[in-house]
Structure formats: C-alpha cells, structure tokens
Amino acid sequence: MDCPEALYHLMMDCWQRERTNRPKFDEIVCLLDKFIRNPSSLKKLVNSSHRVSNLLVEHASVEGGCSSRTVGDWLDSIKMGRYTELFEEGGYSSLETVAQMTSEDLRRVGVNLAGHQKKIITSIQEMRVHMNSASSTVKICP
Numbered sequence: 001m002d003c004p005e006a007l008y009h010l011m012m013d014c015w016q017r018e019r020t021n022r023p024k025f026d027e028i029v030c031l032l033d034k035f036i037r038n039p040s041s042l043k044k045l046v047n048s049s050h051r052v053s054n055l056l057v058e059h060a061s062v063e064g065g066c067s068s069r070t071v072g073d074w075l076d077s078i079k080m081g082r083y084t085e086l087f088e089e090g091g092y093s094s095l096e097t098v099a100q101m102t103s104e105d106l107r108r109v110g111v112n113l114a115g116h117q118k119k120i121i122t123s124i125q126e127m128r129v130h131m132n133s134a135s136s137t138v139k140i141c142p
Helices: 005-014 025-037 055-062 071-077 081-089 103-109 114-133
Strands: none
Touching: 005 025, 025 071, 025 081, 071 081, 071 114, 081 103, 103 114
16 A cells, blocks of 8 residues: 555566566566666555556656657566567567567467466557557657
C-alpha cells in the first residue's frame, strides 16, 4: 500500500511462483538504476484499490509520451531483455514489426518458455491497442 507503482511491479515480478518468470539479478539492477536516473517514475503510488497497469504504459508517461524507443528498451521494460538479440537476429528490429508478432513467431525466434511467451504476447497485445487506439497520445519515438 502506498508503494511506488514501479517498485510494486518489480516486487510482483520477483515474487512470481514460477522461478523462470522472475527477473534475473542483473535485470533488477538495471531497472533500479533506471529508477535512480529518473526518480519521477517513482511518484505514482499504488493503493489497495488500484490495479497496477503494465510497465509499457508506465514508461509512456515517464518518457514524455513514448512507450519505448527500441525493441531492447521495450523488452527491458517487461523484464525480458534477455531476448533482445534473438529478436534482432529474427528480423524484429522495430516496435512496428514486433507489434505484428504471433506466438509462433516467438517460438521461431527462440522464446520457448511458456511463461515468457505469455508475458511477451500480453505486452504485444497492449502495444497494439496503444498503437491503434491512442496513437495521438502514445507514440513510438524514432
């Protein structure tokens, strides 16, 4: 209760029942470093009646209306940065191409863990919604 929303997300990810869905130590350090560099991201608080939104949406408001600048930034924001190289090698180097990915595409690039596939697909679906319905308020930066 009354915890910064971004830290709440991190805690919830760390407490995932499935060990493989938890962020690795270096990912936690990277995220905490981002919080230190951008303390305004810690202003939004969670209260007991508030459902927490996806990190992609959070980063959109923090970064001046841009959801993520690169595929790597987006993957980092959902704690899946370990797949950045696989996405790029698979030809998914822009968020526009990522937004078109399917579960089969994820398997093809090498995302084989079901929990990771689900987390990425959920974020892709949210990305599509934001790209299509809120393109005037949430944009993809060059």
